[in-house]
Amino acid sequence: MSKQIKVDYLARVEGEGALDIKVKDGEIQSLQLRIFEPPRFFQGFLVGRKFDEVPGIVSRICGICPAAHQVTSIMALEDAMGIKVTRQTQDLRRLLALSQYIQSHTLHIYMLAAPDFLGYESVMAMAADYKPVVERALKLKRLGNDLTACIGGREVHPVTAAINGFTKVPAKKELEGFKQKLLAAKEDALETVKLVNTFPIPDFTRDCEHVALSQGSVYALNEGNLVSTKGLHISAWQYRSHIQEKQEVHSSALHSYVVGRNSFMVGPLPRVNLNFDLLSEDAKKAAAETGVSFPNFNPFYSALARAIELVDAVDQSIEIIDRLELREEDTSFEIKGGQGFALTEAPRGTLYHSYIINEQGIVEEADIVPPTAHNVNNMEKDLWQFVPGVLDLSHEEATLRCEMVVRNYDPCISCSAHFLKLNISEV
Amino acid sequence: MHNPFKPQQAKIVDMKRETADTTTYTFEFLDEEVKENFCFTPGQFNMLTIFGIGEAPISISSDPAKSKYFQHTIRHVGNVTNAMVKLKVGDKLGIRGAYGTGWNINLLKNKNVLIVAGGIGLAPLRPVILQLAGQRGEFDRVEILYGARTPGEMLFTDEYQTWRSKGLDVLPTVDNVPDTEEWKHSVGVVTGLFDEMQSMPENTVVLTCGPEVMMQFVVKDLLERHFQPHQIYVSLERRMNCGVKKCGKCQIGPKFVCKDGPVFAYAELLTLPESVLGGVGK
Amino acid sequence: MTAKPKIAVYKMSSCAGCQLEILNLEHVLLDVINAVDLSYFVMARRDSEPGPYQIGLVEGAVTCGEEIEKLKQARKECETLVALGSCACYGGLPSIKNWTPQRVVESRVYENPAAIHSTTAYGIDYYVAVDAYLKGCPINKEELVEFIKSALLGAKPYLRPHSVCVECKLYENVCVAVSEDIPCMGPVTTAGCGALCPANHKACDGCRGPADDTNAKSLAQTFKEHGLNPGDIKRKFHKFAGMTPEFDKGADIL
Amino acid sequence: MVIARNLEAMLQASSIAFLPKEKLNDFVGLLTEEFLLYGPVQKKTEFVFEKIENAAQLALDYHTTLLPPKKVLHQPFETLFSFSEGEGAVDDVSHVEEKQLLFGVHPCDVHAISILDEVYSHEYEDPYYMAKRRGTLVVALNCSTPGDDCFCSSLGTGPDLKDGYDLLLTDLGDNYLVETGSKAGQELVEMARLYSAPRVTLVEKEKRLSDARKKFKKRMITDGLHDLLEENFRHPVWEELMKKCLACGSCTMVCPTCFCYNVVDKIDLGLRSGKRQREWDSCMLLEYAQVAMGHNFRKDRDARIKQRLYHKLAYYEPQFGTLGCVGCGRCIHTCVKKIDITEIIGRIRGE
Numbered sequence A: 001m002s003k004q005i006k007v008d009y010l011a012r013v014e015g016e017g018a019l020d021i022k023v024k025d026g027e028i029q030s031l032q033l034r035i036f037e038p039p040r041f042f043q044g045f046l047v048g049r050k051f052d053e054v055p056g057i058v059s060r061i062c063g064i065c066p067a068a069h070q071v072t073s074i075m076a077l078e079d080a081m082g083i084k085v086t087r088q089t090q091d092l093r094r095l096l097a098l099s100q101y102i103q104s105h106t107l108h109i110y111m112l113a114a115p116d117f118l119g120y121e122s123v124m125a126m127a128a129d130y131k132p133v134v135e136r137a138l139k140l141k142r143l144g145n146d147l148t149a150c151i152g153g154r155e156v157h158p159v160t161a162a163i164n165g166f167t168k169v170p171a172k173k174e175l176e177g178f179k180q181k182l183l184a185a186k187e188d189a190l191e192t193v194k195l196v197n198t199f200p201i202p203d204f205t206r207d208c209e210h211v212a213l214s215q216g217s218v219y220a221l222n223e224g225n226l227v228s229t230k231g232l233h234i235s236a237w238q239y240r241s242h243i244q245e246k247q248e249v250h251s252s253a254l255h256s257y258v259v260g261r262n263s264f265m266v267g268p269l270p271r272v273n274l275n276f277d278l279l280s281e282d283a284k285k286a287a288a289e290t291g292v293s294f295p296n297f298n299p300f301y302s303a304l305a306r307a308i309e310l311v312d313a314v315d316q317s318i319e320i321i322d323r324l325e326l327r328e329e330d331t332s333f334e335i336k337g338g339q340g341f342a343l344t345e346a347p348r349g350t351l352y353h354s355y356i357i358n359e360q361g362i363v364e365e366a367d368i369v370p371p372t373a374h375n376v377n378n379m380e381k382d383l384w385q386f387v388p389g390v391l392d393l394s395h396e397e398a399t400l401r402c403e404m405v406v407r408n409y410d411p412c413i414s415c416s417a418h419f420l421k422l423n424i425s426e427v
Numbered sequence B: 001m002h003n004p005f006k007p008q009q010a011k012i013v014d015m016k017r018e019t020a021d022t023t024t025y026t027f028e029f030l031d032e033e034v035k036e037n038f039c040f041t042p043g044q045f046n047m048l049t050i051f052g053i054g055e056a057p058i059s060i061s062s063d064p065a066k067s068k069y070f071q072h073t074i075r076h077v078g079n080v081t082n083a084m085v086k087l088k089v090g091d092k093l094g095i096r097g098a099y100g101t102g103w104n105i106n107l108l109k110n111k112n113v114l115i116v117a118g119g120i121g122l123a124p125l126r127p128v129i130l131q132l133a134g135q136r137g138e139f140d141r142v143e144i145l146y147g148a149r150t151p152g153e154m155l156f157t158d159e160y161q162t163w164r165s166k167g168l169d170v171l172p173t174v175d176n177v178p179d180t181e182e183w184k185h186s187v188g189v190v191t192g193l194f195d196e197m198q199s200m201p202e203n204t205v206v207l208t209c210g211p212e213v214m215m216q217f218v219v220k221d222l223l224e225r226h227f228q229p230h231q232i233y234v235s236l237e238r239r240m241n242c243g244v245k246k247c248g249k250c251q252i253g254p255k256f257v258c259k260d261g262p263v264f265a266y267a268e269l270l271t272l273p274e275s276v277l278g279g280v281g282k
Numbered sequence C: 001m002t003a004k005p006k007i008a009v010y011k012m013s014s015c016a017g018c019q020l021e022i023l024n025l026e027h028v029l030l031d032v033i034n035a036v037d038l039s040y041f042v043m044a045r046r047d048s049e050p051g052p053y054q055i056g057l058v059e060g061a062v063t064c065g066e067e068i069e070k071l072k073q074a075r076k077e078c079e080t081l082v083a084l085g086s087c088a089c090y091g092g093l094p095s096i097k098n099w100t101p102q103r104v105v106e107s108r109v110y111e112n113p114a115a116i117h118s119t120t121a122y123g124i125d126y127y128v129a130v131d132a133y134l135k136g137c138p139i140n141k142e143e144l145v146e147f148i149k150s151a152l153l154g155a156k157p158y159l160r161p162h163s164v165c166v167e168c169k170l171y172e173n174v175c176v177a178v179s180e181d182i183p184c185m186g187p188v189t190t191a192g193c194g195a196l197c198p199a200n201h202k203a204c205d206g207c208r209g210p211a212d213d214t215n216a217k218s219l220a221q222t223f224k225e226h227g228l229n230p231g232d233i234k235r236k237f238h239k240f241a242g243m244t245p246e247f248d249k250g251a252d253i254l
Numbered sequence D: 001m002v003i004a005r006n007l008e009a010m011l012q013a014s015s016i017a018f019l020p021k022e023k024l025n026d027f028v029g030l031l032t033e034e035f036l037l038y039g040p041v042q043k044k045t046e047f048v049f050e051k052i053e054n055a056a057q058l059a060l061d062y063h064t065t066l067l068p069p070k071k072v073l074h075q076p077f078e079t080l081f082s083f084s085e086g087e088g089a090v091d092d093v094s095h096v097e098e099k100q101l102l103f104g105v106h107p108c109d110v111h112a113i114s115i116l117d118e119v120y121s122h123e124y125e126d127p128y129y130m131a132k133r134r135g136t137l138v139v140a141l142n143c144s145t146p147g148d149d150c151f152c153s154s155l156g157t158g159p160d161l162k163d164g165y166d167l168l169l170t171d172l173g174d175n176y177l178v179e180t181g182s183k184a185g186q187e188l189v190e191m192a193r194l195y196s197a198p199r200v201t202l203v204e205k206e207k208r209l210s211d212a213r214k215k216f217k218k219r220m221i222t223d224g225l226h227d228l229l230e231e232n233f234r235h236p237v238w239e240e241l242m243k244k245c246l247a248c249g250s251c252t253m254v255c256p257t258c259f260c261y262n263v264v265d266k267i268d269l270g271l272r273s274g275k276r277q278r279e280w281d282s283c284m285l286l287e288y289a290q291v292a293m294g295h296n297f298r299k300d301r302d303a304r305i306k307q308r309l310y311h312k313l314a315y316y317e318p319q320f321g322t323l324g325c326v327g328c329g330r331c332i333h334t335c336v337k338k339i340d341i342t343e344i345i346g347r348i349r350g351e
């Protein structure tokens, strides 16, 4: 008996990918997570551009997490030029990242994942039966977006984040307005945890390395070292000596792995697993109330990890707003040539940027690895283990389940396609 | 305070498709008082509103003697005018007016009148034509030269007979005749009719309206035929967002087309620095 | 009212930010869903309704043969085809690569570029007729809503055709060019973004492409007088809309 | 229509008083109790008129604001009325006179307001402008330090002011000299219990103004301007400007006497109700003279440049009995290309 699971267009993910699995006599013959977004050559055309254009350009790698790309590139460039930023700038960048967590996690939980678990094809279809739930989602998502816009000037491709600071610092009064909204949103975030906890979670665990930034004192977002459940502990400049990519014959995407080991997972679940103690008290409490224990290696709990991070993001944002004084700062600096590195945690996981710039500030080399590029290898590994367990289900059901494995990662295919060196096997 | 920008509600009481892209609508105001007080002179225009889409200046095309039921003849070319296509008898829309300075009928008394119109340009001239027909005795020879692109695009064709019976001469021409249509009259641009017309410069007033390029040639040819600039009256089209000298759009030199026009003596336009209708400008 | 118009959202080479803006319409999203049928929208739904569609929103630049085919198909199944965002309007950021020989760009990214079939990045109107352009990187959500409403009314939407400077003035921003001597693309760039960048104390990046009656040459001259070198000026004009003849003229300064 | 320029009312009310600078705060405080107060405040390196709550926000030594105080009376965006299905237009926009006060307005801008008063009351009254205008008092401030681009002294619109105000302040160092220009202004003086000033202070005022007059860097000779322009419609300067001008529209958007606007309907998604809005428009923009079927009466940039300059300097006079330029210099300052109305006239004059 042979069976084929084929998803021509992976829906409810960002970008265009396909899934192609061939099974014969209960055994997987081939499994392909295909990414057919054509390359846009960011790393190619960044060369020759001026350093101060970089944040605006890399932002366009991904419309879903633009601020993460911007801030990461800025930090890498600051590293190259030896610039140290102020506490206010650090805090604003953190707040910007948190606003993107709120937006992106809400989008994923309610609009991309929930329909799977609740049996709808889309959030639009869900709206009829779950109006209050959808309205809650819209409210939360708007709050995240509004906060991004307040700090960044715009929600998609923000404009204010710059080297050594922000072109415009939001008014204290404005941010204080957000505090009230965030306090109100807390309830919605907690409700989100409860909702996600009602999702029927397939019993599926795979032992794999979970990787995330870790900072010691706060829940890591854009500082700290890269650590893992298997003992990785490196800083950004060491990244390339520990994490590499290789081509696998069965897939068109290049596969990221820890040198000497295997594929690994980045994203909310690894973050919660590795930094659980640093979550806000209420986030931890909400997590405890779900009865799910962490660390947890069932990738279907990714949505729950996102929901927990949502609570934490709300709490952290309030904390930051409380301590920010907000004044216009001098953002001038001297242009210097050099090489710089940065690692951050984008909503979907670890993001790496590195640049070499010359004395005139012109980019000579760019190296960028987005979260989805880190995860593709692991997605496939999940599927290899997952597929045999669903072969008895109807074809339709099995297909949906396989899609869900991919959606756990909230993959951002535009990102990955533009940085993964695609497997270009000549036939 | 009276608000000149607020349209009054009016109802379509009748509609008549003139050509493929032009319709004549008959309106009455809903408010009795507004309906009673509304009056206009030939050549004036109203601002027509389709709420949610916008406003457009449209000349009144009916007989000023019957102002309670007035007409607009509209060519469907843009947002507002295309939205009108979908309306039915009984539908309501917003109208305010009447605005502008029209054709001065008193200047025509005991004179020969030459009317030269092109396309939709006959619409703003129809009120004056109807007045000339109604008070026929007060004017000398009246000649109407009218050009359209094709026979099918001619406006008010069923009225020419009546106009002629009242002693007005109507000379139509078309740019070309599609195979599917029949045409017994002239072919060619409207200025081609100048060779056929009776009108001579002496004691004649010319009224013209149509596309700017057409009017440009009309004026040029008439001047060559020794008509004087002060004998020629033109109705201009400009962009308008208010109709009451506030939005500024329609200004030419120190003139507001919405108030000082749309009808101007060509002599007056010649005093402006900016060139209008091929006038040299200063 | 008659049946809801069916809308399809297509993706070419892009970051998906413009289609995300549809989901970012939170405050009116439920009204939008009431008014139109998002029939084909892979990012948000699993089932898609087959065409034909009244409106096709195409995001992204066209950068390979498959996309040309997909685009032609989209043209066939949509009554009105809209370029959604600057990538679809002009080639957008992906078009930066056009100014370096394709082989060179490819070999910077790929070890084995021989198998890459990437073509010059163009806006979609290079291949098919386009009925409307929603400019911006990303599009402005308000303009999208404006467009949807106009489509429902059967009217042409009011999209600002003039320069960003107009909006800068309407919102009384401090002009970064005049008051801070920061070279700004606003005077030649289409408004509609609310003069977002200058409002945030940053030069306009030209993301919305050339405004009506653009005089890029004159602006480039000013850039030069203010100390920009030809490389800087080229980079400014060869960015989001470098493929337009208007902006290419600005890049041309010696 | 005469507002605050009512000569008779002015003469009756005319008196002079002192406002010590240390009392400015109290005075402004008093005003905010009665009025919505707009005054010049600093914004980065520039100044703008904004609602103010106390004197500390004011930057009375300002040069010229980015937008003129016009923006309070003829707003950049303004709702004309709302409409709904079946109902037609609903006049829900209140035309009640708001009590507001423009504080620290320079003479050029006061003149410009007088010109707008004329524009908006001429033949048809504009109810939106006029309602706001009737409820607005003007506390003017004579200019002591003209900006680099100012040339009001050439046009008689500054640095001093003769009418058009309710109160007129002149900075005399420790005090402001306060002159009343209307009954309403007189009431303010009384309300604030300002001490009357001796007539000799007017001499001090005159001295300061004549100092100011010497500081102007730009000038424009207005003699025979109308004829000069009429004769030079084909001067080569226009073609040069066509090559230079960016047609960005800034010069008109900042002009205190420009009044053009565009109208747009904003309907809601249900297509059942909405509102009609107007917003500032500019003759420098290509779409301005565009009509249906794509015909454009001023397609060429030089035609639009001429429209702007001729309108200011040649057409206003026959329309509204005054020059359309008050010499505020905003159009020069705002222009990225530094196109300068005074230089253009100088050039045509062959200076």
Ligand SMILES: Cc1cc2nc3c(=O)[nH]c(=O)nc-3n(C[C@H](O)[C@H](O)[C@H](O)COP(=O)(O)OP(=O)(O)OC[C@H]3O[C@@H](n4cnc5c(N)ncnc54)[C@H](O)[C@@H]3O)c2cc1C
Binding pocket: B045, B054, B055, B056, B057, B058, B059, B060, B061, B072, B073, B074, B075, B076, B077, B078, B079, B080, B081, B082, B120, B123, B124, B236, B237, B238, B239, B240, B241, B262, C156, D290, D291, D292, D293
């Ligand atoms: C005094 C006057 C009388 C007119 N009389 C008639 C008439 O009797 N019949 C007729 O069919 N047409 C007439 N027109 C032309 C008519 O006004 C335009 O065709 C109409 O404005 C197009 O509006 P729209 O919304 O359909 O087109 P769009 O092109 O969608 O116009 C949008 C906006 O542009 C402005 N606009 C566009 N074109 C013109 C224009 N030509 N003139 C003024 N404003 C314009 C309008 O303010 C309108 O709100 C007249 C124009 C003027 C100035």
Ligand code: SF4
Binding pocket: C164, C165, C166, C168, C169, C173, C174, C175, C176, C177, C178, C184, C185, C186, C187, C195, C198, C203, C204, D248, D250, D336
């Ligand atoms: S900041 Fe830029 S867009 Fe704004 S007015 Fe100045 S030049 Fe124009």
Ligand code: SF4
Binding pocket: C136, C137, C164, C186, C189, C190, C193, C194, C195, C196, C197, C198, C203, C204, C205, C206, C207, C208, C209
């Ligand atoms: S200001 Fe310029 S770069 Fe910024 S959003 Fe607007 S058009 Fe784009």
Ligand code: SF4
Binding pocket: D251, D254, D255, D256, D257, D312, D324, D325, D326, D327, D328, D329, D330, D331, D332, D341
């Ligand atoms: S034309 Fe220029 S100087 Fe004159 S009033 Fe207008 S902005 Fe001021």
